[in-house]
Amino acid sequence: MLLGSHLGSPERKPLTRIQLWQLGRRVREADWDNWDRDLTAGDLRALGYGADMADRILRLLDDQALLEYYVNQGRRIGCIPMTRLHAHYPHILRQRLGEDAPLCLWTRGDLSVLEKPGVALVGSRALLPKNQAFARGAGVQAARQGYALISGNARGADQAAQNASLQAGGWVVSIVADELTRWRGAERLLYMSEDGYAEPFTNQRALSRNRIIHAMGDMTLVAQCREEAGGTWSGTMQNLRQGWSPVACFDDGSRGAAKLEMAGAVAVGIKALEDFSKISAQQQRLWDEV
DSSP: OTTTOOTTOTTOOOOOHHHHHHHHHHHHHOOOSOOSSOOOHHHHHHTTOOHHHHHHHHHHHTOHHHHHHHHHHHHHTTOEEEETTSTTSOHHHHHHHGGGSOSEEEEEEOGGGGGSOEEEEEOOSSOOHHHHHHHHHHHHHHHHTTOEEEEOOOTTHHHHHHHHHHHTTOEEEEEOSSOGGGOOOBTTEEEEEESOSSOOOOHHHHHHHHHHHHHHSSSEEESOOOTTOHHHHHHHHHHHHHTSSOEEEEOOSOHHHHHHHHHTOEEEOGGGGGOHHHHHHHHHHHHHHO
């Protein structure tokens, strides 16, 4: 958290995920006799870092008081940090995203939701009526079939599916791209945020959280997607290239859905939502044929 988080300070310049991965790799490969001590400038120079980068790393590590304050302030309002070492951290993220898995996820709400298998739902903000019916159907069926509905809390497909799941007695994991403090968790509802609990919305945060949504589900359902435009398209295509989770898109006759099917997604109707296992089997047959 010291190395990878702003800790509520916009002026703080944490390391990127790539820089953290490189630092971790260099430290693991170092042949040091005594690991039970703080890093020094000499250690970092021995790892191949220049004076400026070594100083930056040490200054980040020196912010212990800021870290303690930030964590305590978060806990007072129910925002709990969950690092990769946390017992509830979704192992599926480490498995599928590797070093690109979030270093820390801030949570607010019911952590027991993470014990459920998940199905992700993504889609456009401006939904056609039939696509809204698909999103709501996905939420209802997730509840009926014992899955947590994983989505991004945006208006349109995300909120339609999340609300439908909760109304049907189901569970929701909502990965937000704005301030976690805006959203109050409840029983069967968990909000999560990368980077911190008070970080404002940015387009970059919205795009970055897509990998978390796609990777957390046993499969990802796409309610509506514009052709080659928007976060739903870019996130789903990245999933199809990286193989984070099987993808099924609503067969709504759109060019966006047709392009996703050509890229490896399974086209399904609303009726298919009644049995997620059959969608998964259909996806597996597609990959076997390839």
